[in-house]
Amino acid sequence: MKLKDAIEILRPINCLMGALTVIIGLLNTRTFISFPLIVSNFILGTLTYIFLAGSGMIINDFYDYEIDKINRPQRPIPRGSISLIQAKMLFFIYLSIGLLLSLLNVMIFNLNYIIVVIASFFGLITWIYAKWGKKSGFPGNIIVSISFSIGMIYGALLNSTMIPIYIYYFFLTSFFLLLSREIIKGCEDIEGDKKEGVTTLAIRIGTKRATTFSMISALFALLFFTLPLFTNIINPFLFLITMSSGLIIVAFTIYLMIRSPMERNDFKRISLFLKIGALLGLLSFVFASL
Numbered sequence: 065m066k067l068k069d070a071i072e073i074l075r076p077i078n079c080l081m082g083a084l085t086v087i088i089g090l091l092n093t094r095t096f097i098s099f100p101l102i103v104s105n106f107i108l109g110t111l112t113y114i115f116l117a118g119s120g121m122i123i124n125d126f127y128d129y130e131i132d133k134i135n136r137p138q139r140p141i142p143r144g145s146i147s148l149i150q151a152k153m154l155f156f157i158y159l160s161i162g163l164l165l166s167l168l169n170v171m172i173f174n175l176n177y178i179i180v181v182i183a184s185f186f187g188l189i190t191w192i193y194a195k196w197g198k199k200s201g202f203p204g205n206i207i208v209s210i211s212f213s214i215g216m217i218y219g220a221l222l223n224s225t226m227i228p229i230y231i232y233y234f235f236l237t238s239f240f241l242l243l244s245r246e247i248i249k250g251c252e253d254i255e256g257d258k259k260e261g262v263t264t265l266a267i268r269i270g271t272k273r274a275t276t277f278s279m280i281s282a283l284f285a286l287l288f289f290t291l292p293l294f295t296n297i298i299n300p301f302l303f304l305i306t307m308s309s310g311l312i313i314v315a316f317t318i319y320l321m322i323r324s325p326m327e328r329n330d331f332k333r334i335s336l337f338l339k340i341g342a343l344l345g346l347l348s349f350v351f352a353s354l
Contacts, residue, residue: 065145065146065147065150066145069140069145069146070146070154072140072145073121073122073125073139073140073141073146073151073154074114074118074121074122074158075118075121076118078117078121079113079114079117079118079121080114081342081343081346082113082114082117082212082215083110083113083114083117083215084215084346084347084350085113085212085213085214085215085216085218085219085238085346086109086110086112086113086215086216086218086219086222087106087109087110087219087350088215088216088219088234088346088349088350088353089215089216089217089218089219089220089221089222089223089231089234090102090105090106090109090219090220090222090223091219091350091353091354092220092228092230092231092234092297092298092349092352092353093219093220093223093224093227093228093231094223094353095298097223097224101173101223102223104169104172104173105169105173105219105222105223108165108166108168108169109169109218109219109222111162111165112162112165112166112169112183112218113162113186113215113218114162115158115159115161115162115165116158116159116162116163116183116186116187116190117186117190117211117212118158118162119154119155119156119158119159119162119187119190120187120190120191120193120194120211122151122154122155122158123151123152123155123190123191123194123195124190124193124194124198125139125140125141125151126141126148126151126152126155126194127194127195127198128194128198129141129142129148130260131253131256131257131259131260131262134255134256134259134260135253135255135256135257159187162183162187163180163183163184163187166179166180166183166184167180169222175221175222176221176225178221178225179218179221179222182214182217182218182221183218185214186211186214186218189207189210189211190211192207193207193208193211198262199260199261199262199263200263201250201262201263201264201265201267201268202247202264202265202268204246205243205246205247205250205264205265206243208242208243208246209238209239209240209242209243209246210239212238212242213235213236213238213239213242214235216231216234216235216238216349217231217235228295228296229295230291230292230295230296230297230352233288233289233291233292233295234292234349236284236285236288237285237288237289237345238285238342238345238346239285240281240282240284240285240288241281241282241285241314241338241341241342241345242342243278243281244278244279244281244282244285244317244338245278245335245338245339245342247264247265247266247274247275247277247278247281248274248275248278248331248334248335248338249331249335250262250264250265250266250267250274251264251266251271251274251275251278251331252331252332252335254266254267254271265277271331275321276321278321279318279321279322282314282317282318282321282338283318285314285345286311286314286315286318289307289310289311289314289345290307290311292352297352297353298352298353298354299351299352299353299354300352302351302352302354303348303349303351303352305351306344306347306348306351306352307344307345307348309344309348310341310344310345310347310348313337313340313341313344314337314338314341314345316337317334317337317338317341320333320334320337321334
């Protein structure tokens, strides 16, 4: 196993994108917080998320070895760059580092231990998803959406035990948008999932109905995306400007979902647009704090 393989299996881009949720929680609750504490929480908080999320990526690839040989043969484990034993070892290493960083953050700055509980919960549900959740289909989609979005709650708690309501709106926007994408990915990967007995919505009720569920979830995301404008966010003007592009992308994906019939490449394109919409949404939440 080479160092680049140990880094690649983390899926750094996904981890960094997810770490934005912690930054969002931190920046949007920074009022009356000292600058040194913000910087320290920024470093420790984002590193905690990256290592915990990375451990989740690894254990997911560990259990998805057979599926990935069909759907994702280019990943490190199915292509033979990392063995299953090495993958399990990396999982425990990265998980331990993430939990230790969370505990260190609490002890240094005398924070509430609920932060460690949430970090542990994050690590637990990523394992549950990999072990059981993915094959469960829709419940697994919910786990993925929570595990990605929970960083906003985690980041906010690093600054204060009182979480503003707009943080919950941010969380719900991210949750429903990720849920929409997870359902669409089930439509995209239906061939490999059938062979491995993964009961996604696409397999249970068909791709057409699953796409409808995805569309409804995306509509909920649009709803919660606009609600922060009616709260006391730090910079509603910048939020309004930057959120527009995300709204357009998500609205366009909903339009694509309405079209039928769809093939695998169509689902792949919708999944990509939802990912772009999620990234633009996260960036707008950052701008809301400036």
